Amino acid sequence: MSGADTLGALVQAYVETQCGVLLEARAAIIARDEDLVHPARVAIRRLRATLRSFGAVYDADDRSDFADELRWAANLLGDVRDLQVLAERFGTEDAAAAPDAHRVIAEEIERNRAEAWSRVVDALGSGRGTTLFETVARWRDDPPFTPKAERPADRARKRVDKADARVDRRLARARAASDAGSTDARELLHDARKAAKRHRYAVELAQPVLGAKAERTIERRQALQDALGEHQDAVVALAFLQRIEVGAQDREAASVVLELIARARASADDVAGVLRETERLRD
Secondary structure, three states, rough: OOOOHHHHHHHHHHHHHHHHHHEEEEEEHOOOOOOHHHHHHHHHHHHHHHHHHHHHHHHHHHHHHHHHHHHHHHHHHHHHHHHHHHHHHHHOOHHHHHHOOOOOOOHHHHHHHHHHHHHHHHHOOHHHHHHHHHHHHHHHHOOEHHHHHHHHHHHHHHHHHHHEEEEEEHHHHHHHHHOOOOHHHHHHHHHHHHHHHHHHHHHHHHHHOOHHHHHHHHHHHHHHHHHHHHHHHHHHHHHHHHHOHHHHHHHHHHHHHHHHHHHHHHHOOOOHHHHHHHHHHOO
16 A cells, blocks of 8 residues: 555544554453443444445455454443443433332343443453454554555545435335334334445545545534434333333332333334434434
8 A cells, every 4th residue: 555545544543543442442441431431432333334444455364353353342331321321311301200210120221231231241251352453553554455455545435425325225124114004114214324434434534535525424424323322212212221120129119111112012013103203313
């Protein structure tokens, strides 16, 4: 690779930044630092998105192996992050009005969080975890480029456009499933959210060649992510609440939990409403 005007240089600058975030977060995460979970997950998402959108600049086998290990780490940290979001969600409810119900929920969250953290610490402290961080360091310092890395940096525009078109296709699939009353609509909406993130990250990476318009695109994609993210949070909350043994609680607590389940289900089922919001965001 030669010069900062190549596609490889453009992509690698973004990759180096994300690898740096992960390497700096390693010790704190193993020490169960809650504050580092979200930044580490975002760095992993950005890396995975980059390997998907701009993977041609890297060796295919090496890229595939790295993506697999990043997905493994993302799943581990995802369990902890989901519980952080749940704690925030239910912490904002009026706990004083139903203390027993909220105690049950808080205890369930903490029990799950302890188990999730144990999995994270054991996994990232294992041989596989050590190898993962060694690989992250190698990708930062000695990336496995292919000759395509020597292409002009402006080639990134094509990859950004493809990522943009993929968002529209995913939203269209979710809309069709919703209109048909398909049970796949929720998952397809989640797929659209992931595609929106990949497009946003591609735009972030390509900002040096996209110019001033990139900022507006990033803002619009962030707004779309937020709308779709609220729906996904409801889906996660519903799954969590349904795991609580309602029959083992007193009548008041059981009643409140069942009410929360009903609210979460209504939000999770409102795919059509979320899609209407996405249309508004595009206007």
